[in-house]
Amino acid sequence: xxxxxxxxxxxxxxxxxxxxxxxxxxxxxxxxxxxxxxxxxxxxxxxxxxxxxxxxxxxxxxxxxxxxxxxxxxxxxxxxxxxxxxxxxxxxxxxxxxxxxxxxxxxxxxxxxxxxxxxxxxxxxxxxxxxxxxxxxxxxxxxxxxxxxxxxxxxxxxxxxxxxxxxxxxxxxxxxxxxxxxxxxxxxxxxxxxxxxxxxxxxxxxx
Numbered sequence: 357x358x359x360x361x362x363x364x365x366x367x368x369x370x371x372x373x374x375x376x377x378x379x380x381x382x383x384x385x386x387x388x389x390x391x392x393x394x395x396x397x398x399x400x401x402x403x404x405x406x407x408x409x410x411x412x413x414x415x416x417x418x419x420x421x422x423x424x425x426x427x428x429x430x431x432x433x434x435x436x437x438x439x440x441x442x443x444x445x446x447x448x449x450x451x452x453x454x455x456x457x458x459x460x461x462x463x464x465x466x467x468x469x470x471x472x473x474x475x476x477x478x479x480x481x482x483x484x485x486x487x488x489x490x491x492x493x494x495x496x497x498x499x500x501x502x503x504x505x506x507x508x509x510x511x512x513x514x515x516x517x518x519x520x521x522x523x524x525x526x527x528x529x530x531x532x533x534x535x536x537x538x539x540x541x542x543x544x545x546x547x548x549x550x551x552x553x554x555x556x557x558x559x560x561x562x563x
Contacts, residue, residue: 360398362481366396366481370392370474371392373390373470375469375473376390376455376469376470382468386455386467387456390453391414393413393419393452393453393454394452394478395440395445395447396446396448396481397442397443398482398484399484400442400443401444401484401485401487401562402444402446402559402562403445403485403487403525404420404428405448405449406419406447406449406450407450407465407466407491407494408450408451408463408465408466409449410422410454411454419447423535424532424534424535425533428530431530431552431555431556433555433556434563446485448478448479448482450466450495450498451465451470453467453470465494471498485525486524487559487562488526488527489528489530489555490527491530491531491533492508496508499527503518508531509540512544512547512551513546515528515551519554531547
């Protein structure tokens with residue numbers, strides 16, 4: 357497609373980005389070598405808007421390359437061969453690089469420099485995206501704006517209303533698939549019983 361050379365130029369810029377280490381805006385410099393991780397294809401009709409790379413993704417330069425990714429792919433009803441096909445699925449985290457760990461061993465929030473610098477440009481080069489999966493509160497805040505509710509549970513529970521919108525791309529909220537949300541999933545069985553089958557059906561149509 358005609359847009360591919362321009363997208364390839366943007367990808368090269370993004371791969372070379374070191375702003376969180378060399379010109380941080382709000383936080384101390386990233387303490388390790390930046391490794392921007394994402395997946396873009398001009399023909400992709402589905403976009404996974406996640407949080408930021410984790411330790412395993414950072415080590416392998418492969419997004420969602422961990423048990424969280426296994427759970428997410430299960431929710432989506434796709435295998436790795438589809439998930440990692442850039443012509444089908446774009447993966448655009450809020451922060452491209454692994455942000456490091458907090459004192460309790462959990463991932464820090466996505467770096468705040470990343471989204472304002474890259475996000476609008478990225479989506480200008482993804483003209484075919486029809487569905488954005490906003491995974492976690494950071495992606496929901498950016499992509500949903502005032503449609504986001506007070507809590508993640510309220511936001512995700514309102515999925516039916518969001519599903520009916522004619523706006524494109526449609527943005528649908530998901531909880532983060534981390535094991536840290538196991539308790540949330542147990543408290544909210546409607547998510548996997550009611551929402552996940554609808555999500556899988558829609559993704560099957562898209563890809």
